Amino acid sequence: xxxxxxxxxxxxxxxxxxxxxxxxxxxxxxxxxxxxxxxxxxxxxxxxxxxxxxxxxxxxxxxxxxxxxxxxxxxxxxxxxxxxxxxxxxxxxxxxxxxxxxxxxxxxxxxxxxxxxxxxxxxxxxxxxxxxxxxxxxxxxxxxxxxxxxxxxxxxxxxxxxxxxxxxxxxxxxxxxxxxxxxxxxxxxxxxxxxxxxxxxxxxxxxxxxxxxxxxxxxxxxxxxxxxxxxxxxxxxxxxxxxxxxxxxxxxxxxxxxxxxxxxxxxxxxxxxxxxxxxxxxxxxxxxxxxxxxxxxxxxxxxxxxxxxxxxxxxxxxxxxxxxxxxxxxxxxxxxxxxxxxxxxxxxxxxxxxxxxxxxxxxxxxxxxxxxxxxxxxxxxxxxxxxxxxxxxxxxxxxx
Amino acid sequence: xxxxxxxxxxxxxxxxxxxxxxxxxxxxxxxxxxxxxxxxxxxxxxxxxxxxxxxxxxxxxxxxxxxxxxxxxxxxxxxxxxxxxxxxxxxxxxxxxxxxxxxxxxxxxxxxxxxxxxxxxxxxxxxxxxxxxxxxxxxxxxxxxxxxxxxxxxxxxxxxxxxxxxxxxxxxxxxxxxxxxxxxxxxxxxxxxxxxxxxxxxxxxxxxxxxxxxxxxxxxxxxxxxxxxxxxxxxxxxxxxxxxxxxxxxxxxxxxxxxxxxxxxxxxxxxxxxxxxxxxxxxxxxxxxxxxxxxxxxxxxxxxxxxxxxxxxxxxxxxxxxxxxxxxxxxxxxxxxxxxxxx
Numbered sequence: 001x002x003x004x005x006x007x008x009x010x011x012x013x014x015x016x017x018x019x020x021x022x023x024x025x026x027x028x029x030x031x032x033x034x035x036x037x038x039x040x041x042x043x044x045x046x047x048x049x050x051x052x053x054x055x056x057x058x059x060x061x062x063x064x065x066x067x068x069x070x071x072x073x074x075x076x077x078x079x080x081x082x083x084x085x086x087x088x089x090x091x092x093x094x095x096x097x098x099x100x101x102x103x104x105x106x107x108x109x110x111x112x113x114x115x116x117x118x119x120x121x122x123x124x125x126x127x128x129x130x131x132x133x134x135x136x137x138x139x140x141x142x143x144x145x146x147x148x149x150x151x152x153x154x155x156x157x158x159x160x161x162x163x164x165x166x167x168x169x170x171x172x173x174x175x176x177x178x179x180x181x182x183x184x185x186x187x188x189x190x191x192x193x194x195x196x197x198x199x200x201x202x203x204x205x206x207x208x209x210x211x212x213x214x215x216x217x218x219x220x221x222x223x224x225x226x227x228x229x230x231x232x233x234x235x236x237x238x239x240x241x242x243x244x245x246x247x248x249x250x251x252x253x254x255x256x257x258x259x260x261x262x263x264x265x266x267x268x269x270x271x272x273x274x275x276x277x278x279x280x281x282x283x284x285x286x287x288x289x290x291x292x293x294x295x296x297x298x299x300x301x302x303x304x305x306x307x308x309x310x311x312x313x314x315x316x317x318x319x320x321x322x323x324x325x326x327x328x329x330x331x332x333x334x335x336x337x338x339x340x341x342x343x344x345x346x347x348x349x350x351x352x353x354x355x356x357x358x359x360x361x362x363x364x365x366x367x368x369x370x371x372x373x374x375x376x377x378x379x380x381x382x383x384x385x386x387x388x389x390x391x392x393x394x395x396x397x398x399x400x
Numbered sequence: 401x402x403x404x405x406x407x408x409x410x411x412x413x414x415x416x417x418x419x420x421x422x423x424x425x426x427x428x429x430x431x432x433x434x435x436x437x438x439x440x441x442x443x444x445x446x447x448x449x450x451x452x453x454x455x456x457x458x459x460x461x462x463x464x465x466x467x468x469x470x471x472x473x474x475x476x477x478x479x480x481x482x483x484x485x486x487x488x489x490x491x492x493x494x495x496x497x498x499x500x501x502x503x504x505x506x507x508x509x510x511x512x513x514x515x516x517x518x519x520x521x522x523x524x525x526x527x528x529x530x531x532x533x534x535x536x537x538x539x540x541x542x543x544x545x546x547x548x549x550x551x552x553x554x555x556x557x558x559x560x561x562x563x564x565x566x567x568x569x570x571x572x573x574x575x576x577x578x579x580x581x582x583x584x585x586x587x588x589x590x591x592x593x594x595x596x597x598x599x600x601x602x603x604x605x606x607x608x609x610x611x612x613x614x615x616x617x618x619x620x621x622x623x624x625x626x627x628x629x630x631x632x633x634x635x636x637x638x639x640x641x642x643x644x645x646x647x648x649x650x651x652x653x654x655x656x657x658x659x660x661x662x663x664x665x666x667x668x669x670x671x672x673x674x675x676x677x678x679x680x681x682x683x684x685x686x687x688x689x690x691x692x693x694x695x696x697x698x699x700x701x702x703x704x705x706x707x708x709x710x711x712x713x714x715x716x717x718x719x720x721x722x723x724x725x726x727x728x729x730x731x732x733x734x735x736x737x738x739x740x741x742x743x
Contacts, residue, residue, distance in 0.1 A: 069532045120727060123435050123531050123682075127674050128727060131720040134671055143713030282671060286539060293536060346551050354551070357543030364537040365525070 008218050011301060015214060019207040022046055023197045030194035037319060040312050043187050043200030044271075048315075049308045050203070050210040051267045056291040056303030057210075057217045058260020062253050063289070064298035065226060067233035071126045072113070072133025073288045076106040076258040078140065078280035080265025082147065085154045085275045092165035093156075093175045095184065095205065095270040099263060106262020107255055114254035118247060121236070133285055140277035153276030177270050179205055184270055202271045209267065210304075213260060218300055220256070229253050261288075290356070294363050296370030305371050310356070317355055320348040402582045407700045409572065413589040413658060415696020416596030417443075420651035421673040422680060422688035423600060424644035430620045430683045431637045434523055435531055437538040440670025441545040442645050445514065446652025447661035448549055449507035451558050454499040457483050498563045503653045508646050515645025519638050542667065550663040557660035562588045566657075588657050595654050599647060600689055606643075607685075616640055620683075675723040681736025691734055695719050 004012060018025060027041030040046065059073055080102035087098035117128040140148040148154055158168045162175075169175050177184045179201070187200035220226045231239055232246045239246050269275055278284070287310070295306025322341055325348065329340045347355045367374050421443055428436045460481040468476040484492030495502065522541065526534045561567065566587040574580050607613035619626045619633040626633045652661075659665065676695055680687030701707065703715035714721075726733060 067532070069535065071535075116724060116728065120731060123535070124678065124727060124731075126532075126535060127678050128724065130671060131675055131723050135717045135720040138716035139713055142716045283667075286543075289536065289539075346548075351547065351551060353543060354547035357540050357547060360540030360543065361522075361537055364533055364540060365522075368529075368533060 002215070004215075004218060005222065008222065008300070012211075012215060012218060015301070015304065016211055019050065019211060022049070022203070022207070023199055027195060027197055031196050032194055037324070038316060040315070042198055043185075043203050045311065045315055046200070046203045047206050047267075047271050048311045050206045051264050051271070052288075052291065052307040052311055053304040054206075054210050054213050054267070055261055055264035055288055056295065056307040057213055058257045058264070059288050059292050060297060060299075060303040061217060061220060061229075061260065062257035063292055064303075065221070065229035065233060066250050066253050068118070068121065068250060068254070069126045069289070070117075070129040070254075070257075071282065071285050071289070072129035072131075073257070073261050074282065074284035075113075075133035075136045075280050076110060076261035077265040077268070077284065077288075078136065078275070078277065079109050080106045080262030081269040081275035081279055082140075082154055082265075083262070084266035084269035085156065085273055086147075088156050088162075088177065088269070088273050089154075089160040090163065092162055093177050094165070095177055095179050098177075098270060099209075099266045102262045102266025102269070103259045106265065107259040109262075110255045110258025111251070114251050114258070118250050118254060130282060130285070133280060133282055137277055137280040137282070140280060148275070148277060151277070153274055156273050177273055206267050206271070209263070213263065214300075214304070221300060225249070225252070290360050292370075293368075294359070294370050296372030299370070299372045302370050302372045309371070314352060314356070317348050317352040318350070322349070402578045403704070405576070405578075406583045406585075407704060408697055409583065409585050409589075411697030411700035412593045412693070413696075414699065415693035416593050417651055417655055417669065417692075418673055418676045418696050419689045419692025420596055420599060421648055421669055422676040422692045423603060423685060424648040424651075425673055425677050426680070426683060426685050426688040427603075427640055427644040427647070429677070430685070431616065431640045432519070432523065432527065434526065435534050435538070436523070437535050437670065438518070438542040438545065439538075439644075439648055440666030440668075440673065441542040442511065442515070442648040442666070443652040443655075443669055444549065444661065444663065444666030445545065446507055446511060446649030447560075447656045447665060448553060448652075449510055449649060450500050450503040450560050450653045450656040451553065451661055453503040453506045454496075454560055457481065457496045457499050457502075500560060500562055500653065500657055503656075504650060507649050507653050511646040511649030512642035514649075515642035516638055518645070519641040523641070542670070546663050546666065553661075553663065555663060557662040559660045560656040562591075562657035566591055592654050592658065596651070599650060603643070603647060604685070612636065612639075672719060675719055679723050679726045679733055681733030684733070684735040687733055687735030695722065698722060 002009065002012075023041045023046065025041075026046065027039045029035035029039050031039075040049075055073070055077060059070070063069055083102040083105040084095075084098035087101045091097050113129065113132045117125055117132065120128060141150055156174055158172075158174060160167055166175060182201045182205075184202035184205065185200070187198050187202075190197045190199065228244075228246075228249050232250060236246055265275075265279065268279075291306040291310050292303045293306070294309060295304065296302030322345060325341045325344050326337065329337050332340060345351070347358075363370065369376075421439060424442070425436060425439050428434055428439070458481050460479040462477045463480045464475045465478045466475055468478075470476050481492060481496060483495050486492065487495060518541075522537065523534075526537060569584045569586045571580055572583045572585040576583070607617055615626065615631055615633070616636055619631075619637065623633055652666075655661075655665075672695075673692075676691045677688055679695065680689070680691030698718055699715065702718040708715060730736075
């Protein structure tokens with residue numbers, strides 16, 4: 001079905017079902033319970049899950065398939081956001097033209113950057129993309145202020161033209177982003193017992209787009225084109241020896257990946273019509289890399305998992321403060337309680353980045369294949385166990 | 401003419417910092433073949449060594465000064481640093497005043513130790529892994545170091561003054577026969593440049609004129625053969641890693657008075673230093689130094705008002721632009737060796 005193999009179809013359907021029922025799945029704790037802070041089923045966070053999922057899926061097409069490590073992907077995210085906000089300012093608050101323009105603009109941007117950067121490979125490529133991204137970031141803050149509005153960030157205002165829409169709503173407010181009248185920020189709340197499930201329009205629009213992007217990514221992975229990209233990763237020289245020019249393929253992968261990032265940036269702007277240069281900073285690029293690695297580069301589902309994982313923990317960890325930790329360990333004697341809180345303190349709340357950095361290192365050191373590989377190792381071990389009970393010592397992991 | 405000299409001078413201190421960091425990066429790359437994204441963090445840790453020493457030296461206790469009173473008529477309590485108790489008032493004050501230069505001595509063992517631990521504990525396991533993994537793990541390490549420093553010292557820049565003698569500026573123009581008040585240059589920047597020149601010279605002399613340096617150079621050229629000759633090249637490369645960390649740390653220590661240390665200063669310099677290394681040529685030590693000064697000076701020229709009025713924003717992007725042009729026209733960089741990183 002849909003031109004997918006059986007396993008891919010199962011995977012796709014699982015992702016689709018998960019995405020559609022996310023408001024239930026991510027909301028397992030009743031609203032009045034102490035665990036409610038671990039719920040992720042509210043629109044803002046769910047939107048970020050799927051949008052960064054798109055970004056990571058796109059990054060994976062480049063890094064996972066061709067092995068080219070781009071350290072400047074956040075630039076496309078930023079460009080996409082700016083393009084979308086400009087569309088809201090000039091044309092209308094409908095999200096469709098905004099998303100289309102953000103993809104086109106970031107695609108063009110990717111053609112230029114890719115054409116130059118892909119002349120080199122390996123570390124040089126990483127540094128070139130990093131240089132381009134930093135350049136865009138610096139420019140967005142300085143010379144391009146008329147387009148980007150500098151440090152304040154680009155916002156929609158009451159006196160924007162909006163040719164096909166209205167500059168201001170009837171009651172004089174700023175119009176909101178919508179899809180043919182469906183407002184992105186509107187949501188329905190469904191109360192079942194102590195649970196409150198929120199269904200947001202913005203989330204479902206983003207989720208549907210994520211599913212489409214995921215489907216396209218699967219098709220690319222399974223296509224002859226994807227095979228070619230994998231060939232580039234395993235041995236580019238041999239490809240040249242056989243008389244094939246690899247560069248058009250890598251450029252195509254780079255542009256596709258850049259358009260995915262632009263799409264994600266455009267969607268971010270659709271959910272909250274604001275674009276700032278900090279989205280282009282190189283730490284943001286690093287975050288994309290981390291998502292992909294954490295989930296498992298080169299696998300289909302990995303990047304989506306990684307994006308969800310990071311965004312969830314970013315949100316939850318930064319919400320935990322000392323009082324919450326005190327609440328958890330209150331059963332301990334006072335002195336010990338303070339000690340435990342003091343030990344946990346650097347890693348939660350504002351210290352989230354420390355946890356992120358540690359996680360990054362641990363993943364790269366011990367699990368280079370990411371969560372997907374971890375899952376595979378565990379399942380392999382479980383499956384093998386009954387057969388090899390007597391030969392346990394033989395089933396040690398290969399040395400790293 | 402005077403404007404040109406002023407811009408060259410202005411570029412020197414930043415160029416010195418770039419050159420020192422890029423030198424360390426190239427040392428690590430040339431010996432161990434590892435791309436160290438945590439090198440900027442080492443620079444930052446150096447700067448915070450200066451901050452720490454300054455804080456240690458100014459540790460003080462309160463003493464009631466009977467001769468002075470506050471506005472209520474009570475005897476005034478004065479903070480007296482322990483240094484003044486130990487060494488007497490004048491010497492103690494002088495030691496505190498000279499805390500940044502003293503931090504050089506303080507930081508060398510710390511940075512070498514740090515570098516050696518980092519190499520043995522982490523980098524060692526990544527020799528056989530792809531460059532992407534090396535980049536990623538050192539990137540993670542850089543985040544961790546940066547956040548640890550942020551936890552300890554806070555997010556705000558910490559002013560760390562230079563010794564009193566070197567504070568302020570002097571009229572460099574009059575020495576060269578220009579009109580007074582045209583070329584005003586802070587003392588400390590000149591000190592920084594001189595210091596950088598000494599360190600760079602010392603590293604080159606060490607590699608060129610000592611037996612140890614000779615072995616290291618041989619190892620850079622052909623690691624396997626040197627190993628087969630019965631020389632423990634790994635241990636020497638570990639020491640070189642410590643040395644490179646020390647060079648970055650010293651660059652940071654002396655940079656503290658120029659720019660108050662904050663936790664993200666390393667990252668700011670790292671990106672530029674990588675660009676410097678690439679422009680100079682991966683694995684070439686003279687190339688790294690040359691490109692460091694060149695880009696520092698170019699950057700300061702680009703921030704001249706006359707140039708900015710023709711090409712607005714050029715000061716923000718000049719370094720990246722040069723790097724892109726160099727990489728496309730001379731892929732090995734200015735002085736890159738053949739066969740380095742060409743997989």
